[in-house]
Structures are given as structure tokens and as C-alpha cells.
Amino acid sequence: MxxxxxxxxxxxxxxxxxxxxxxxxxxxxxxxxxxxxxxxxxxxxxxxxxxxxxxxxxxxxxxxxxxxxNKSNIAAQLLADIESYNQQAQFELDSLSQMDSLVWWLKNADVTTLERNMASRLSMLAALSPEKQTSKNLIPQLKAKVAEVHSGIKVAIAAMPNDLRMKKLVTAHFTEFNIQVVDGSVNNFSHKLILDTDWRKNYISDMYISTVQVNLILKNQKGSVVSSNEIIANANSVTSYERANEGASRRFSAELKEQDFWKALGL
Known part of the structure; x- marks a missing residue:
């Protein structure tokens, strides 16, 4: 074998x-x-x-x-695999119109395994039975659509002035995935991420303590909620609340990374 x-x-x-x-x-x-x-x-x-x-x-x-x-059995099996991969690709292409573009892109961002499996079956079939070679291959079409959808994802981040440090940190996470972050004042975004924060301050035993509760709300262009999640971060300083706030913001960014950025957004 x-x-x-x-x-x-x-x-x-x-x-x-x-x-x-x-x-x-x-x-x-x-x-x-x-x-x-x-x-x-x-x-x-x-x-x-x-x-x-x-x-x-x-x-x-x-x-x-x-x-x-049996040679014909092998060819039939390869054709069945090819048809299965095409059906999977077609299903994902058809589901785009019924899903949020960012959610769809996250689901289909990596088509490497599907692409590799299809290539191996097509090559084996060509070597085994050239006359049964099929030209139907929807994987390149799916791959192209994934790239097209990705290029159209533009996120605006809404944050209060005292949350600009966290906004900058969130922007850096989007940039790692080559997601464009745009100005929310212009209606050219596909999604809006709202940082709804509640800051609390305490002074205990000569320590300045800052705690921030962040509600992350992701909406599409129509204003419908796509996902949401809550993160609580805190830090302390011996000098000022400003330094404690900086520490809490950094802790918030660390939580995004530890939870996995997309899961931290509720996706």
C-alpha cells in the first residue's frame, strides 16, 4: 500500500x-x-x-x-474526495451572504489544509487516470474570496479621551492581523469596536489602585452587535493614579493576548 x-x-x-x-x-x-x-x-x-x-x-x-x-476504485475514491472538498468550498462561499464578514473571514482565513488536500488528489488522479481528470476546483475561488473579504474589513475604534492608551493597544492587535483601523468620524468602516469603560480608584496603605472594567462591543456597519465581552484589569502605583492607570491599561492589553485576541472580543 x-x-x-x-x-x-x-x-x-x-x-x-x-x-x-x-x-x-x-x-x-x-x-x-x-x-x-x-x-x-x-x-x-x-x-x-x-x-x-x-x-x-x-x-x-x-x-x-x-x-x-482496483484501479477504478482508487479513481472513484479520489473523485469522491475532490467532490467533497468542492462542496466544502462551495458551502463556505454560499454562507458569506448570511454571515458577518469578519466572522466569516476568521472561519476561513487559513485554507492551507484544504488547498493541500485538493492538490494531492488532483495530482494523484492525473497520474492514475488522465482521462478522468476533472477541471473543477473551487479552492482557488475560496482563497481569492477570503483575500477579498479581508481587504474590505475596516475597523473603527470608539473610546473616551481617557481610554486612548487602551485604544492604541487594541489598534496594535488589529495591525498584527493586517486589519485596517480607520477614523470612526467618517462612515468608511465595516465594523466599530466600542470600548465602554468604568474606572474605579482606591487609595489603600499608601498605594494608588486603579481598576477598569471594559465592555468590548463589536458592531457591524448597520449597528447590529456582532460580539461582546468584558475584561477587568487593575494595577497599583506608589506615586500616582496616572501611573496606576497606565499599569491597568497594560494589564488590559496583556489580557487581550492571554485570552486570544479574537476570543477576548467575544468572537
Whole structure:
């Protein structure tokens, strides 16, 4: 079975290293060149169905069998896999009109596995039965749509003046995912993230303590709530409330990272 898989589809990885060494011996230069090369191969992870064991023999404690797989059965299985991947891609494409664009993008941002599986089946089918090769492949269309939707996501962040430090920290998280953060005063955004905060201050044992309760509310362009979540952060300082506020803001940013940014937004 492994040998059959290897004939149908093999991935090859290679690497090479060349080194030139110069030695000076009694005023004469001697050159030596070393070349190191390695090649790794692996077969595609495909389980073939319809195996028939035509022969079996026992030699001592070992059993030897001859396995036969019908060529048409393999082709049918590959075609079924290809159809399944296309159906999955079509389902995601059709669901876009019924889902929020950001939620849809998060669900489909990484199509690498689906793309790799489809490529292996198409290549195996082409090698096995060129006449049964199918030109239908919706994965590139899905991948292109994911990129298109991502480019259209523009987030405006609404925050009070005393929350600008947290707004800047949230902006940095969006930037990590190449999400545009735009000016909310102009209606050119696809989503608006509202930082609804409640600051509390306490002075205990010569310590300035600041606690902030942040309600994160994400809305779409129509004003409908997409997700929401609450984060509470606090910090203290021996010098002032301002320093305690800075610490609480940094703690808020750390919470976003620890909870996973998107989960922290309630997505």
C-alpha cells in the first residue's frame, strides 16, 4: 500500500551545503571542497479503500500478504474526495451572504489544509487516470474570496479621551492581523469596536489602585452587535493614579493576548 501511494504522489524536499576550505601549508595554498546533500520524501496521507488480500503466507512468526487495489476504485475514491472538498468550498462561499464578514473571514482565513488536500488528489488522479481528470476546483475561488473579504474589513475604534492608551493597544492587535483601523468620524468602516469603560480608584496603605472594567462591543456597519465581552484589569502605583492607570491599561492589553485576541472580543 505504501509503495502504491508512493507511485501516485510523492513530495520531495532537498537541501544542499557546499563548503570551500583553504589551507596554507609551507606557503602553498591547498583547496578542499565538501558537498553535503540530503533528500527527504514522503507520500501523501491517503487511505485507499477496497483492498483485497489475494495471497497470504506465514514464514515462522511472520505473515506476508499480497494486497490488490482496483484501479477504478482508487479513481472513484479520489473523485469522491475532490467532490467533497468542492462542496466544502462551495458551502463556505454560499454562507458569506448570511454571515458577518469578519466572522466569516476568521472561519476561513487559513485554507492551507484544504488547498493541500485538493492538490494531492488532483495530482494523484492525473497520474492514475488522465482521462478522468476533472477541471473543477473551487479552492482557488475560496482563497481569492477570503483575500477579498479581508481587504474590505475596516475597523473603527470608539473610546473616551481617557481610554486612548487602551485604544492604541487594541489598534496594535488589529495591525498584527493586517486589519485596517480607520477614523470612526467618517462612515468608511465595516465594523466599530466600542470600548465602554468604568474606572474605579482606591487609595489603600499608601498605594494608588486603579481598576477598569471594559465592555468590548463589536458592531457591524448597520449597528447590529456582532460580539461582546468584558475584561477587568487593575494595577497599583506608589506615586500616582496616572501611573496606576497606565499599569491597568497594560494589564488590559496583556489580557487581550492571554485570552486570544479574537476570543477576548467575544468572537
Amino acid at each position: 505504501s509503495a502504491l501511494n508512493q507511485q501516485l504522489w510523492t513530495e520531495v524536499k532537498s537541501k544542499g551545503l557546499s563548503r570551500n576550505i583553504v589551507n596554507d601549508i609551507n606557503g602553498r595554498e591547498h583547496y578542499q571542497q565538501l558537498n553535503d546533500f540530503s533528500v527527504n520524501t514522503k507520500t501523501s496521507a491517503v487511505v485507499l479503500n477496497g483492498v483485497v488480500f489475494s495471497k497470504a503466507q506465514q514464514v515462522g512468526k511472520n505473515f506476508y500478504v499480497e494486497a490488490v487495489v
